[in-house]
Amino acid sequence: MKTIRSYLAGGWVEGGHKSGAALGGAAAQTLVNPATEEPVAEVAGGPVDWGRAVAHARTRGGEALRALTFAERGQLVKALSKLIHAHRDELIALAIANGGNTRGDAKFDIDGASGTLAAYGEVGIALGKTKFLVDGEAAQLTRSVRFVGQHIAVPRQGVAVHINAFNFPAWGMMEKAAVALLAGMPVITKPATSTALVAARMMELVVEAKLLPDGALSFVAGGVGDLLAHLDGQDVLSFTGSSDTGQMLRAQKDVVARSVRVNVEADSLNAAVLGRDLARDSEGYSLFVADVLRDMTQKAGQKCTAIRRVLVPADMVEGVREDLVERLGAIKVGDPAREDVGMGPVATKKQQEDVRAGIARLREEADSLFGGDGSVGEAVGVPTGKGFFVSPVLLQVRDGKSARRVHEHEVFGPVATIIPYSGEARDAVAIVARGEGGLVSSVYSDDRAFLGDMAFGLAPYHGRLFLGSSKLAGHAVGPGTVLPQLVHGGPGRAGGGEELGSLRGLAFYLQRTAIAGDKPILEALFNKKPEDAA
Numbered sequence: 001m002k003t004i005r006s007y008l009a010g011g012w013v014e015g016g017h018k019s020g021a022a023l024g025g026a027a028a029q030t031l032v033n034p035a036t037e038e039p040v041a042e043v044a045g046g047p048v049d050w051g052r053a054v055a056h057a058r059t060r061g062g063e064a065l066r067a068l069t070f071a072e073r074g075q076l077v078k079a080l081s082k083l084i085h086a087h088r089d090e091l092i093a094l095a096i097a098n099g100g101n102t103r104g105d106a107k108f109d110i111d112g113a114s115g116t117l118a119a120y121g122e123v124g125i126a127l128g129k130t131k132f133l134v135d136g137e138a139a140q141l142t143r144s145v146r147f148v149g150q151h152i153a154v155p156r157q158g159v160a161v162h163i164n165a166f167n168f169p170a171w172g173m174m175e176k177a178a179v180a181l182l183a184g185m186p187v188i189t190k191p192a193t194s195t196a197l198v199a200a201r202m203m204e205l206v207v208e209a210k211l212l213p214d215g216a217l218s219f220v221a222g223g224v225g226d227l228l229a230h231l232d233g234q235d236v237l238s239f240t241g242s243s244d245t246g247q248m249l250r251a252q253k254d255v256v257a258r259s260v261r262v263n264v265e266a267d268s269l270n271a272a273v274l275g276r277d278l279a280r281d282s283e284g285y286s287l288f289v290a291d292v293l294r295d296m297t298q299k300a301g302q303k304c305t306a307i308r309r310v311l312v313p314a315d316m317v318e319g320v321r322e323d324l325v326e327r328l329g330a331i332k333v334g335d336p337a338r339e340d341v342g343m344g345p346v347a348t349k350k351q352q353e354d355v356r357a358g359i360a361r362l363r364e365e366a367d368s369l370f371g372g373d374g375s376v377g378e379a380v381g382v383p384t385g386k387g388f389f390v391s392p393v394l395l396q397v398r399d400g401k402s403a404r405r406v407h408e409h410e411v412f413g414p415v416a417t418i419i420p421y422s423g424e425a426r427d428a429v430a431i432v433a434r435g436e437g438g439l440v441s442s443v444y445s446d447d448r449a450f451l452g453d454m455a456f457g458l459a460p461y462h463g464r465l466f467l468g469s470s471k472l473a474g475h476a477v478g479p480g481t482v483l484p485q486l487v488h489g490g491p492g493r494a495g496g497g498e499e500l501g502s503l504r505g506l507a508f509y510l511q512r513t514a515i516a517g518d519k520p521i522l523e524a525l526f527n528k529k530p531e532d533a534a
């Protein structure tokens, strides 16, 4: 069986801490196929010199990256994209074996990784031969025209520690790495242990291809031990995962004491709101139904951006129920390696238990319209009783006004809940806002006034909104797809973080510095054309 190793301080390390060990977490070090429960790999435990790993990344990796221009770093990031794409089929097979992914799910993750890398490669190339960014225009600071101030942004001189969730081992690793490397910061990346096979193989490919400078990308298999205790004010920590882990990590004594910059991408109770103007035979309505179904079943609902709350005008609920239930009935649940299977298992036994418990919690206030309690009788192509399967479950709250759990508890699986509402924008906004901050919500309507009211009403609570209108059908990816051009993250429950968004994503890894001084000196230093600025 394959042993997954860490790549630290420029070499492969047999071991790594047991998952979360230094911070009290449990150990689960054998990786399995969630459809068959057969072991596919193991992560060996053992001592790691985290101080050395951090120092190596900071010095060797950081110095090498900062010596390059944005355009040169962009070329590196672009080369990573090509590397991942060249090994697409191998990585898809690993995602099916270790992630419970259908082929479509696996492509979504792996193409998301190569696509984001490619996009950031282009961002870097467009920035040209410069090693710092000029932020805005110089401002005259007093009556004297000589005394001006200019903001610039330079790479931080530390290391970027990335801790990722289990659901997107490829995209999660590379969307963060793309931005940090382009900004000039070396990365220590840690995938979630349960689905680490894809990320581990990507790391092997990167090392074998010798694309990156020594120390630019390090990889942690298993837990991070006391890694965070070695971080300081030049370092950053970017976390994706559950709110509980995010809160615990950002409250770590050393992280707080040394002002380590932290970004958290956490839970989200994303909503889809159907406008009352969309007739059942309209393109906009079909788009809405297709997006809800995709988000319920793609990656078995294990997407941070998946639609969890479905707001439907009360007099349209019956039709929506019929359409969703009929379409859900056609989805086969089983071995994701089979072509005829539309949805695989969730990633782990624990995940299965959490989802089943979450469904039970939601059912205290909601009726199950499809999928009952989430049990799957026979999973297609799997020995009876094996695999971490959960049926898609569609619920409807009994009382939209008093329901609480649906706004408080993210069930990270193939589960969505219909919430009837009046059809008025202000009512929909008030209901969605009860989720206390999310990554993305979507609104489906052809009524521009309604879309406007919803957009301005929902924007304060979200990092991203998707406005689905009839004419957009066939032209857009759904709200569940995170795009490198747009910011990803959200306030409140979603962690309060922000990633991606093209150039905006670089800010996390750069230090913005205001420089005040004599105008001709500042102009000479900072107002160079990119080709002269190296």
Ligand code: NAP
Pocket (backbone or CB within 6 Å): 019, 020, 021, 023, 024, 025, 163, 164, 165, 166, 167, 168, 190, 191, 192, 193, 194, 222, 223, 224, 240, 241, 242, 243, 244, 245, 246, 265, 266, 267, 268, 303, 304, 410, 412, 439, 489, 494
């Ligand atoms: P999780 O249990 O919080 O784990 C996330 C990561 O944190 C894993 O790599 C895990 O490593 C690590 N971790 C756990 N305990 C740790 C500790 N004591 N010290 C250092 N690292 C530790 O979350 P998950 O179950 O993987 O992911 C599901 C959640 O992530 C969902 O709530 C989902 O909404 C959220 N999510 C959010 C986004 C987003 O972009 N906002 C994207 C995807 C997922 P081990 O696996 O080794 O324990």
